[in-house]
Amino acid sequence: MHGTPHRTGEELESALLAAAGRLGIDIMTGATATDLFAQSDGRVSAVRFVRPDGARETVGCDALVFACCGFGGDKEMVRREIPEIADAEFWGHVGNKGDAVKWGRELGAAVADMGSYQGHGAVAVPYGNPLNWGVLMNGGYQVNSLGLRFSNEIRGYSEQAVEVIAQPGRVAWDIYDEGRERPILGFADYEAIRSLGGVRKAASLRELAVLLGIPADALARTDAEVNLLREGKGEDLWERSFLGTLLLQARFCAVKVTGALFHTQGGLVIDTAARVLRTDGSPLPNLFAGGGAARGLSGPSNWGYFSGGGLLTATTLGRMAGASAARLVFQRVT
Numbered sequence: 001m002h003g004t005p006h007r008t009g010e011e012l013e014s015a016l017l018a019a020a021g022r023l024g025i026d027i028m029t030g031a032t033a034t035d036l037f038a039q040s041d042g043r044v045s046a047v048r049f050v051r052p053d054g055a056r057e058t059v060g061c062d063a064l065v066f067a068c069c070g071f072g073g074d075k076e077m078v079r080r081e082i083p084e085i086a087d088a089e090f091w092g093h094v095g096n097k098g099d100a101v102k103w104g105r106e107l108g109a110a111v112a113d114m115g116s117y118q119g120h121g122a123v124a125v126p127y128g129n130p131l132n133w134g135v136l137m138n139g140g141y142q143v144n145s146l147g148l149r150f151s152n153e154i155r156g157y158s159e160q161a162v163e164v165i166a167q168p169g170r171v172a173w174d175i176y177d178e179g180r181e182r183p184i185l186g187f188a189d190y191e192a193i194r195s196l197g198g199v200r201k202a203a204s205l206r207e208l209a210v211l212l213g214i215p216a217d218a219l220a221r222t223d224a225e226v227n228l229l230r231e232g233k234g235e236d237l238w239e240r241s242f243l244g245t246l247l248l249q250a251r252f253c254a255v256k257v258t259g260a261l262f263h264t265q266g267g268l269v270i271d272t273a274a275r276v277l278r279t280d281g282s283p284l285p286n287l288f289a290g291g292g293a294a295r296g297l298s299g300p301s302n303w304g305y306f307s308g309g310g311l312l313t314a315t316t317l318g319r320m321a322g323a324s325a326a327r328l329v330f331q332r333v334t
């Protein structure tokens with residue numbers, strides 16, 4: 001995938017901030033937009049916002065771009081629109097409370113794919129960093145607190161979130177070994193989990209089970225069953241193929257994980273200029289949307305999410321929305 005050299009959000013944000021700085025664009029932080037002012041034809045004319053000290057200000061606008069993502073930070077809205085993931089922890093920005101959809105609907109905008117979201121089935125507990133999915137793709141597996149597998153772990157990391165939160169305590173353990181760990185050493189998220197002591201290691205599976213506080217016999221049975229599947233013997237209850245993957249070998253590794261909601265992907269329907277469309281398909285006069293505020297590309301549910309799909313819509317739709325807004329305001333092609 002395309003990404004910044006160290007593949008961290010911090011680095012991406014720094015690059016965007018630096019670009020804005022070079023262009024002399026003012027960025028106001030610590031200000032929450034609370035109200036939009038619009039004319040009867042849907043033209044947005046101003047935004048009111050509140051500062052942390054409670055001071056309220058209003059700023060006029062000729063065009064407005066919604067870049068305030070989806071509604072993962074509004075628990076009730078998630079419960080209404082995507083009940084299956086409402087009990088998962090939300091790991092996106094808590095300020096993402098669905099304002100784009102709420103305001104857009106009031107202006108007569110169409111919304112679509114409201115059940116669409118990016119989940120993650122292996123967020124390290126209690127650290128909050130996603131555990132690299134490679135350990136499962138390369139033949140590791142997940143067990144619950146009973147030491148049992150419960151799903152086809154490799155259907156996709158987004159889909160796996162609901163499987164994990166259905167387990168006792170809403171947690172599971174990724175079980176792998178140092179051979180599977182090697183390729184992910186150096187990834188910032190993994191190093192963070194490691195440095196905080198989140199990766200448990202042991203010389204035997206039995207010892208590992210004791211460390212994790214899960215039944216050792218059950219874990220040993222699970223591992224033996226998986227080993228048969230690796231040789232093509234028997235059929236997996238969850239239809240996962242382990243064929244050709246290597247046995248886990250000492251040292252064994254485990255990380256406690258939960259399923260999380262990363263961001264919602266349903267949102268405002270836009271056209272190819274990122275203009276927000278009304279339910280009749282006509283564009284609102286000066287309203288644009290990108291990123292999680294707009295309907296994403298993942299279809300209606302959790303299974304359509306593809307890696308990079310979140311930042312893809314944030315960066316490309318964001319750029320298109322910005323360019324369209326600038327064209328509208330300055331009447332020139334950027």
Ligand SMILES: Cc1cc2nc3c(=O)[nH]c(=O)nc-3n(C[C@H](O)[C@H](O)[C@H](O)COP(=O)(O)OP(=O)(O)OC[C@H]3O[C@@H](n4cnc5c(N)ncnc54)[C@H](O)[C@@H]3O)c2cc1C
Binds near residue numbers: 067092130309
């Ligand atoms: C842990 C995690 C890992 C991820 N990993 C990846 C990945 O590897 N690849 C990928 O492509 N995507 C990934 N994503 C998804 C990606 O981060 C999002 O899709 C993307 O950040 C959305 O961009 P955005 O600009 O729409 O919203 P955000 O980046 O969420 O920014 C929206 C901002 O708007 C602010 N805001 C909201 N409402 C208001 C308001 N009323 N007034 C003022 N401010 C407001 C919010 O506080 C927030 O700061 C990940 C997400 C998470 C949570």
